[in-house]
Amino acid sequence: MAQPIDTFLAMLAAERGAAPNTLAAYRRDLESADALLGDLAAADRDQLASLAGKWAALAPSTVARKSSALRQFFGFLVDEGLRKDDPSPALPRPMARRPLPKILSHAQVEALFERAELEAGAGTPEGLRNLALLELLYGSGLRATELVSLPLSAVPRDAPFLTVTGKGSQQRMVPVSRRAQAAIARWMEVRSADSPFLFPSRSRSGSGHISRIRLYQLVKELAARAGIDPARISPHVLRHAFATHLLEGGADLRVLQTLLGHADIATTQIYTHVDSARLVALVNERHPLAGKARGG
Template structure:
């Protein structure tokens, strides 16, 4: 194993042991570092400022958010190398610090959500009902009704669901446990699906090798969207999570409550939704403030 490959592995092991980094986070770091290693000819761990300064020339076609992530990955890696004594200086000050403009999250309209659930309801009214339809109902109730991440949903255990409790206990990013409220409608949908799952199964959504994968979940969601007449490119489990957040804010929820429901450790992550909250606040001022009822231009 080359020095780069060996030190990248040690760095990733540190992230797991010290920060509890998720599989998705580790995969992103690995990709960024391995690509940089290839660009530098396998000399990333010994690269000087001149070599590091050349890296951004390979990122010209990438979005600012991706460039910022790659720069962050490399800064953290070089900091690790210095701290662990693998090199004596940190060249990451040669990396760019692009202004990061966060794009608004993709979401779905209330009408599109209604179409998705209407098709499920029609399937549940059929006799005999198909197990795949019952599973689909449980999946959509949890993704849109509770805002679960894809990884959280596929990793749900049967023991996470109890019929008399209005919440789930799930493990989110960094293996942190959090409580997720679950509606009565979702409990019914999940309970109905549980009846189709062998009681010996550990997972709520099992497969032949464990639980269904995130890739299979994406496929299930997109297949259903196509049947409902919605462009599959518009939807994913994460888009349903965004729709959950967006529609809650439109209904009057505040950002702090949303932060808790989404499992964000930092409110700044939740603030991507402030465009919705701000619009609601403007409407409140324009239509609910006492001065808005007075005609001052007489």
Template sequence: MTDRDAIERFLEMMAAQAGAAANTLAAYRRDLTLASDVLAGALARADADALARLADEWRDLSRATVARKAAALRRFFGFLLDEGDRADDPSRALPRPGTRRALPRTLGHADVDRLFAAVAARLARDPPIATDLRLAALIELLYGSGLRASELVSLPRNAVHPDRPFLILKGKGGRERLVPLSDRARAAVAAWRAHVPAAAGYLFPSGGTHISRVRLFQLVRGIAAEAGIPPDRISPHVLRHAFATHLLEGGADLRALQTMLGHADIATTEIYTHVDRRRLVDLVNERHPLERTLAEARVDASVSGT
């Protein structure tokens, strides 16, 4: 069994059984191939000592990179064990550096208000300019539905129906999910779509395809500058995170949010949607049954004079 054969079989399993996306498969291929090169093509047969040498090669890499590489190898060796290609799993020798995922940047409610005020100022032109209608539709969908940049720019022309408050997307790993649409977003899309040729395949066409993620990034930063928001504080992904954060702050259920964002793992949603600690403390103090019992006891005590 060569490393190349083992890696290809592993990637086939990840695609077929785990539904791994193309980018995920490419990352696994890269990490496994590099590890195989370091071990002179003997990765699939590596023992604990060989993996220790491999880990030594990673000593100058960041903790996040080491954690990613080690996770890829652990899954690879688990696959070989399950397939009967190995009788043991040497991956315990791999480092576990641990890595904390930084909380993504977000925008406050005041920032979002300024952003939409800048969009409204553009739309106030008479007559409105088509590119401003496109911008309004893009911003409404980013913040109002939490779409990924790649999902947004590649929306089909008729993906948003005027009488349907949701759309169905196929996201990472080919998983479908239902995405809610606000009345504002549907109205903005309808106004823009009137300027999109009926023969166009995409809602936001450009040339023979759709606008790029880079162009979307530029458009978002441009309107943010008009709103007085520093360019380094905003991006399409920041607006997606603001959507999630503000929904959670408003009382949205974490599982529902996981579905809307298209996260396969609830842990991703928990990291992605941080909530102000003080609000959580206040929530416990106000809503916890024990707190209510203690409050009632204090009232009874004051009434009885004890």
């Protein structure tokens, strides 16, 4: 069974530019289904329909993701002539609602930065690194993987932008605030000089960068020291806060899509729920008929 899955994943990597994390997720879903059914590539409609019972304890969003992976896999098999029929219509189709992002208040963000700036004021490498990480998470909205893997070559010299490689190896330009530039400059003065990455790891080789897991831990630990419930904060929550607070400040949704690196604006629209009050006020104040009283 490994060969069809490997061939499918190779196609995703070559033709769609799927990122390593995406490929790993597809592999987990396909191999787990293969373990349940015996031979996924040869499974019939009845076998696929039986997955609804086997996945009954899973969240609807998880079932939707697994079904999507299998549908793409069987579509690939048919396209490549490895199967004549496509049994994937028998897969369960749960009505999975996209979860709303966690909300981080302005006060919580301020408390987090106050603590980070206090610790950076001591001049320790750890404090200066954590402040630079925080500035880029909240100030530029980077994904965790994008942030930890930033090469030194991405650091701006004259222009206030970072060159970021996002999902699907797509590059985009991300603005860097003056605050973030200052934090990066302070960090550059104390960071290891022999690493090609902006945020090097402490491994023996010294050639790698800090991991996403370590970034997650650093953010949680900083939140605890700032008196904030660590369960409320993660690198991704800070990315959500970046998007939410920009939208509150009047940012255009298309601009936000570009900044976040979303391929589909439907992904960006999840943030509009947090700003419904501002949108209603905007219609009431700016619509051409807003100032006209209704006729008697």
